[in-house]
Amino acid sequence: MGIITASIMVLTITWIIHFAFRKAKFIYDKLTVFQGPAALPLLGNFHQFHFSPEEFFEQSQGIAYMMRKGDERITRVWLGGLPFVLLYGAEEMEAVLGSPKMLNKPFLYGFLSAWIGDGLLISKPDKWRPRRKLLTPTFHYDILKDFVEVYNRHGKTLLSKFENQADSGNYEDVFHTITLCTLDVICEAALGTSINAQKDPNSPYLDAVFKMKDIVFQRLLRPHFFSDTIFKWIGRGEEHDQCVKILHDFTSKAIYARKAKVDAAGGVEQLLAQETAEGRRRMAFLDLMLDMNSKGELPMEGICEEVDTFTFEGHDTTSAAMNWFLHLMGANPEIQSKVQKEIDEVLGEADRPISYEDLGKLKYLEACFKETLRLYPSVPLIARQCVEDIQVRGHTLPSGTAVVMVPSMVHKDPRYWEDPEIFNPERFISGELKHPYAYIPFSAGSRNCIGMRFAMMEEKCILAILLKNLKVKAKLRTDQMRVAAELIIRPMFGNELKFERREFGDYTPLID
Numbered sequence: 001m002g003i004i005t006a007s008i009m010v011l012t013i014t015w016i017i018h019f020a021f022r023k024a025k026f027i028y029d030k031l032t033v034f035q036g037p038a039a040l041p042l043l044g045n046f047h048q049f050h051f052s053p054e055e056f057f058e059q060s061q062g063i064a065y066m067m068r069k070g071d072e073r074i075t076r077v078w079l080g081g082l083p084f085v086l087l088y089g090a091e092e093m094e095a096v097l098g099s100p101k102m103l104n105k106p107f108l109y110g111f112l113s114a115w116i117g118d119g120l121l122i123s124k125p126d127k128w129r130p131r132r133k134l135l136t137p138t139f140h141y142d143i144l145k146d147f148v149e150v151y152n153r154h155g156k157t158l159l160s161k162f163e164n165q166a167d168s169g170n171y172e173d174v175f176h177t178i179t180l181c182t183l184d185v186i187c188e189a190a191l192g193t194s195i196n197a198q199k200d201p202n203s204p205y206l207d208a209v210f211k212m213k214d215i216v217f218q219r220l221l222r223p224h225f226f227s228d229t230i231f232k233w234i235g236r237g238e239e240h241d242q243c244v245k246i247l248h249d250f251t252s253k254a255i256y257a258r259k260a261k262v263d264a265a266g267g268v269e270q271l272l273a274q275e276t277a278e279g280r281r282r283m284a285f286l287d288l289m290l291d292m293n294s295k296g297e298l299p300m301e302g303i304c305e306e307v308d309t310f311t312f313e314g315h316d317t318t319s320a321a322m323n324w325f326l327h328l329m330g331a332n333p334e335i336q337s338k339v340q341k342e343i344d345e346v347l348g349e350a351d352r353p354i355s356y357e358d359l360g361k362l363k364y365l366e367a368c369f370k371e372t373l374r375l376y377p378s379v380p381l382i383a384r385q386c387v388e389d390i391q392v393r394g395h396t397l398p399s400g401t402a403v404v405m406v407p408s409m410v411h412k413d414p415r416y417w418e419d420p421e422i423f424n425p426e427r428f429i430s431g432e433l434k435h436p437y438a439y440i441p442f443s444a445g446s447r448n449c450i451g452m453r454f455a456m457m458e459e460k461c462i463l464a465i466l467l468k469n470l471k472v473k474a475k476l477r478t479d480q481m482r483v484a485a486e487l488i489i490r491p492m493f494g495n496e497l498k499f500e501r502r503e504f505g506d507y508t509p510l511i512d
């Protein structure tokens with residue numbers, strides 16, 4: 001019996017090794033057609049990378065540029081035994097992002113799962129498909145209109161902070177201040193309750209949000225912490241678990257409290273009608289999801305993971321974009337004046353809230369925002385996992401390969417963009433995209449950003465409030481700014497801005 005068991009074990013192990021070896025060889029053979037830096041056995045290109053926010057991203061882009069072959073924008077990198085393929089051409093992006101076979105995310109996204117569960121951002125296609133179909137109508141304009149009041153209110157709080165800064169006459173790094181504002185917006189939109197981040201920035205919830213992002217990012221940079229066991233044992237596992245508890249306690253308390261109100265009123269519609277009659281109707285994504293729950297379409301657990309997903313994905317991305325936009329305004333005074341002229345024309349002199357209709361008229365501001373995202377797409381890398389072989393420009397990307405797409409590179413490809421380094425919003429007014437996948441700040445294809453319209457409206461509203469009332473100047477020129485790529489891209493030396501109050505009709509630039 002012992003001999004039989006031992007023989008079966010030996011045969012099984014031999015078969016596994018044989019299978020793994022054949023698979024590795026298959027992948028290796030397929031990937032050798034792509035250019036990439038020379039790799040060492042087992043280590044791959046690991047030793048050639050510097051795993052820091054300012055270096056890793058720059059190095060990856062540098063390698064990708066250096067290794068390009070003809071018209072192809074494909075580079076291969078081995079991190080240890082793991083094959084990665086970097087793509088940065090529009091055709092290549094289309095082959096991946098437009099493919100129904102490429103909906104899986106690589107394991108690295110899983111480091112977020114303790115926080116955002118199996119929500120839209122990281123779920124596997126079988127779970128993702130029906131969930132995305134269910135939630136897409138939630139982001140329709142008819143619903144988003146209701147959030148304009150939320151953008152206005154939190155935008156005004158941000159304005160009052162910057163007005164105080166204007167009175168001091170100092171340059172200050174505004175990155176964190178803006179993040180608190182976008183957190184206020186997304187938490188209220190998702191949960192229906194205000195977290196008052198701008199007024200009370202020291203709450204345990206906020207502390208946990210910032211710590212958790214740092215923990216996840218630090219883990220991404222340290223492959224020896226990829227294993228859960230090692231991470232828990234010698235990494236920041238304990239701190240991680242404490243943060244997750246605080247984050248989940250906070251959101252589930254709000255979710256279950258709202259559910260209790262819905263149940264007591266006899267349904268979401270009844271509760272909203274009651275609240276409207278009392279003059280305090282405030283819609284949130286949560287209400288829509290609780291309605292889905294009452295129809296048996298979405299379990300409570302699903303609501304929790306999607307609320308956490310929206311709050312995670314919906315605050316840093318919008319904050320990064322708003323920060324870069326203000327930097328670019330502060331570095332390009334003529335363009336700033338043009339935006340202010342449009343704001344004055346659309347909003348007039350009176351101090352009034354911005355309406356949904358106003359947002360539709362702010363075309364030049366929108367072009368400036370799109371141009372900001374071209375130069376500084378908030379999400380530095382978009383990745384997919386091949387679970388079957390796919391064809392990219394006549395080559396096979398074998399199953400098992402992780403594909404990493406770099407939006408900032410396709411956004412600066414001279415084949416699609418004239419003078420790609422220049423901040424020129426006019427290109428979004430007059431020009432047409434030369435390729436639909438040449439501009440992908442919100443990703444593209446069926447797994448693109450579900451919050452894109454929400455984000456565009458939020459940004460336009462808050463930025464119009466700020467620029468209606470303030471002039472801005474950036475301390476550094478754009479060519480002096482360096483990018484640090486974390487979960488989002490941020491200005492490495494901070495975003496130092498100075499403000500001055502402005503009146504209707506004043507288009508003179510702010511000078512030192």
Ligand code: HEM
Pocket residue numbers: 120121122132186309310311313314315317318321377378379381382383440441442443446447448449450451452454455
């Ligand atoms: C300027 C702001 C934003 C930018 C640049 C942005 C960008 C992106 C990108 C590039 C992706 C694809 C990520 C990937 O596949 O790895 C994505 C996905 C996603 N975003 Fe956004 N995002 C923004 C704002 C928002 C907001 C405000 C929300 C929520 C209200 C949101 C919710 C999501 C969700 C849930 C996904 C996953 C979608 C899916 O896989 O079905 N995003 N976003």
